[in-house]
Amino acid sequence: MKAYLTRRYMFSASHRLHSDAMSAEENVATYGKCNNPYGHGHNYALEVTVSGQVDRNTGMVCNLVDLDDFVQREIIDRFDIENLNMLPEFAKTIPSTENLCTAIHEILQRGFTLAHLQGVRIEETMMNSFEYAGNAEMRR
């Protein structure tokens, strides 16, 4: 039987939305307050969904301890209480939540091999959220 397991994590980080490809006016027009050169922060909620057959012996899609350890080490320890613009992932990419989704998806896709990655969802605030599932459809 195939099941989908979703785990939710929190981290806080700052960022500034600014594109070198745009003029100063265009940046302000596009990003508004988010273009403030000093940056600003959010409490992000990250949801990681993995899927697969429920193992007969353990009753699990994957052991949560393994998923938690990976996310803690590869994502939370690197992103929490940091300025996203300073991270190598965002050296050339704007740290919008869209790009944060694809960056986190790539980290999981590359490094977490114990279950199939179904997708990631990030809430930037309580009012907006973003989802990315690579080439697959997001399952709801």
Next chain:
Amino acid sequence: MVYLTRKAEFAASHYYHNPDFTPEENRRIFGKCNNPNGHGHNYTLEVTVKGEVDPRSGFVVDLKQLKETMHREVLDAMDHRFLNKEVPEFSRLIPTTENLAIVIWQRLAPELKAAQLHRVRVYETPDLFVDFYGEA
């Protein structure tokens, strides 16, 4: 096609143990969840059904009937219970959130008449949930 979701809450205890594993394996794989005295959660259940809207009633499903089915098949059986010892399915299955979602699906699917079961979502805590869509 319209999708309708009904929510319910229940509180239950459980522990994880596989009699085919050695005590050391059980402790290594299941950690604290292997404590035979059990521990508990406030579970939130979301049942999503789908169907065409009946032009006469404007309903996908009679919500009262869905609510009663959820009460009878899930809450009466699982609320304030020790899942391993009081829910027959878990005498042979480990009551993980994955298996709980599957068992709830198996209990509800045959009881629903007008609408079709789409998804069973079980939250073990606010930061952990499992979705089951009836897939083999």
